[in-house]
Amino acid sequence: MRAGDRQIRMGSRVRFRDHVYDVAGTDGSSVFLTGVGGAAPLTISATDLLVDRTFSLESAEGRPIAPPALFDLLPVDVRDVARDLERHITEVLDGVPLGSPAGTRPRPGYDVTSTTLRQREMAKVAELKAAGGPVTSLRMLQRRRTAYQARGVLGLVDRRSLQRRNPAGRTDPRVIDALLRVLEANTHGSSGTVDRIRRAVVRDLEETHPGESVPVPSMQTFYRMLSRLAEGRHATGSARTRRTLAQQPDGPFSTVRAIRPGELTQIDSTPLDVAVILADGVIGRVELTALVDVATRTIGAAVLRPTTKAADAALLLARAMTPEPMRPGWSEAVRMTHSALPYHHLVEIDERLRDAAARPVIVPETIVFDHGKVFVSDTFRSACRTLGISLQPAHQDTPTDKPIVERTIQSIGTLFAQHVVGYLGSSVERRGRTAEQDAAFTVLELQNLLDEWIVTGWQNRRHDGLRNPLVAGEVLTPNEKYAALLSVAGYVPVPLSDDDYIRLLPTCSRVINSYGIKIDHRIYDCEQLNPLRRQKSPIGALNGRWLIHYDPYDVSRVWIRTPEDDAWITAYWRQLHAAPQPFGRDAWEHGRRIVADRGAKVTEQAITEAVDSVLNRAATPDRSPGSGRRRRRDARIAARTTATTKAQLVPLPSPAAAPPARAKPTLDDEEDEVADVIPLPVFDPESEAKSWW
Template sequence: MQKLVQKGPSAASRTATDDHWSQARRIASELDKVLDGSAPRRSAIARVAAELQLSTRQIYNLLARYRDDRTVTVLLPKTGNTRRKRLPSKIEEIIAATLREQWLVLEAPPLAPVVAEIRARCEEAGLRPPSYIAAARRIPALFTPEEIAKGRSANPKHLRRLKPRPGYIHAPRPLDVCQIDHTPTDINFVEVVDGAGIFVGRAYLTILTDVFSRCILGFCLSLEKPSSLSVALCLAHAMCPKEQWMAARGLDHDWPMLGRPRRLVTDSAKEFKGRAFQRGCEEYGIGIRYRDRGRVHQGGVVERLLGKLNAVLATHPGSTGRSVADRDEYPSEKRACLSFADLERCVALAVVDHNLQENAKTLKVPLTEWQAHAVDNPRFNYDAHDVLLTFLPGAERRLTPQGISMFALFYYAPWLGSFVPERDRLGKLEIRYDPRDISHVYVRDPAGVAFRSVRRRDGILTPVTLWEHESDRANRRMANARSNVEKVQLRREIASVAGTAKHKKTELRNAVRAGHAAGASKPYEAMAPVPPAPVEHPVRQKRRLPIEEW
């Protein structure tokens, strides 16, 4: 799709403007001689026309424009929008109608075929066809830039780019408004994994900034993509003192900024829409304001500081550049030399340097602004672990006699046993978990307000991450997987056995039925004729034979 609106004047247009101004100054100087001189007007105008290589008619027109105000501006060339139209009204109507019908559409066709249609319609109406330039110069007069952006593109960014941005976020005091966002670091780090090799990759950086003082309150550098875990780590780092954190990394610098934000401005990412983030903000009384979709400038403070930190990191070996074109085949993975711990220390030093650096526009130092205006802010002695648990991802589970079930594992602690008889009245328990180690979960004590640790019931306390656990389960499922044929093979045999048994029972039933049928009375026996009685014969006397005795 072609470009809808130019972003700014090109170098050629700026040079032409300078040339026009020089020419207008020269004309004004010559016209002053005509107006202030004592020579006859006609001869003076002829002399000026010869000097400027213009006609006397043009000099008279310029003199009429210059006589009243006598300013250089009135002598500048008129733009296309202010020139008098010289085409007939019918041609103007055809041009306007055709441009609106065929050019100002979402398909955004080029102008050439539309001009061909304009010329064809003019010829059909018996009018002289206009030129391409004549049609093109009427577009700014017929349509506003907003109408062009809305009519020729379905992407709202073209229309938003034309609207003013006078300002969005105003913070009268420190911590009144803070912004949080993520970005991948523009540098690779190197880690040696025992028995596995060398890993080279980019980390993800999350920072929390104060809009009033422009200082960075805290950050989180992690290997995982932006999630509720990185948000929880960043907020815990920003809301709590950092002396021990800095000392653990061998950094002897002051970082006094800390505190609870009153309002957080975020984008609409899922980690800021999750229940854990919203519950945590409600717990500490932090208001949430989401940036409007597609309007990155509403989070301009944090976006600019993310770019500033990345610009500092990109000057060291292993830089990935802002894009593939910016990297220009630079071997960033081969040149990487910083470990993850070194990269975290570099980010911390870059943050401290920013807090001490003067803003070139406002001429204010973030640290000075913070110290001057954050005196009246209430100071809360938050524990980093408590803040982290509040913002960690969580869930709700019912207590069973076996404990609490999560991630296909059971968790149990002796202190939970006293609540088993009351489990029906307790309802679901609030649980938090750290994806970096699911050997323990954290359950809010029903008798109190604090979270308490609960370990796995099987007694395995080896730290394991959530993604390792899910990967292990996926591998087991894959190892135990059976094909669809194997799944139904035994079922088919069961069906075959059941079918055979059913067939034998049917045969026995038929045999019993045959016996009953044989013993039942038959209608044809009743319908058969009665046989005649047998004829009686006289009893025949048996003749006795003589018996010979020996």
């Protein structure tokens, strides 16, 4: 608003109906006035104020309405001096001191209607001189008045009380620069003592300022200086915390908000702090790989493996996109029918949810991942491309790019892992004396416990990040948030067919010979390969080879896509009859190395016998001296084989009937008979949800 050629704004002083007011605010149509000298506050229409004959603009100078919070932190005696001086300044400006009772009349010489500002200032200087006050000259009073009008009562405070303290005191600035360089260089180093940092500072000074005598403070002074300059750096504390803080980006953190389930997900893998019993009884640890939905904080899938492979991350996607089936022993209360999820609407769209547990199906649209070799592998990327999932890599060494999955994994450690027998603690210093000997669960048993805890605990636990934006005090659970967002996003079921599953598997390129396909000394063959034997692939980029899909945890068969009808051919391993159970590629490679170390001829039969020996040794461990390293290696191989063959995530697809065996030439001049093909169950997407993970 404007009065004449001057603007009325908050802090302006006006005269209205024989009273003086300060403008406390305006909303464009109304003006809020606070009384000066005892006048009552007033709210009046801007039009009525401007057209009133008694209205006049006393001052357009802005004045702070209330003291800042910093004023309340000052010592009491400093505040009392400033408040007393404020009463004198306001008497000069307004005619009556601040806080005077209503109806107080100005003293002689201070009436704003009959005296000028300079006359009132001179009267105040004379008064303070006579009383021995803090103001002794007109110039000093004018400086205090100007400061008060600009900063309020804080402008009357002794500046020495507001001066910032130098954290380094009177230490030589060259020492400060050297200390900052040493702290920066130690960001990714190991933590040490203050004495080591001081020695590093001395060496830095000798190299940076040769021939100069730079005074280094004493150890006590250096301790105090370091505690102030290195505050928040963890210079002598946790090295992991120090690295994490250094990796945070500069400036405020940006937030990407997801408004529908699966719109944005994050994936990560880390060791779980729980000791488990591996296949041969040896105690070890497992790795946890989890996929978390940002919009609902739902743990879409979480798998435990002795060591995480690329295929685990790829098959994790299939698990997130598949309903969680009810398992024997689970309470009926965790069924989807009894949860906050809109079961009746969902089951009409996806029949697989009829017997499912209360864990939402998450169909990822975008996945944020770090630069771990598992997530940058061709297998994982190919799986995402197949399912139409966009990949968003995080910045190098920047955990803040995927904070939700990082924090969720920490929560799994505190809410689940620490309550499991065999908990190892987050570090060695937190580990109990007999923690490893207390291990009581195998990998499969711990996986089942984790799945049950996610359904019963995590999905029904109120999450502080799922607050209602309109009702800040209302906190939702992941299941409740999922149900709330369905009204916005809806539900799109994506059942995995056998074709989808095979596309998720890793690939390699091989030649189809007259005897079949050879992969790592294993030969695969079937009748359907007859038209393709000794033929070149129509894909030019493969240089005549064929693209073979294989399961790294089951060497029993591979898949080849036919160029004519775009169908899958399943080729079986010819030594399938010799193995008691299908085992993984890790076990096969381990057996091949054993045969090579013996100096024997590397054949399919020899490798099969070596792998069978490894698994037998894992079941009955060798306690002889000097076999520790071999037993640990065998235990990891056996544990991974057990974890992936007894509890596969998705039933493997296969033809309805096994192809008949036929005679075929052998490699390495072997005269072995052709193995009988043992078909595995047919892949059925509709019954996928009923399979036991």
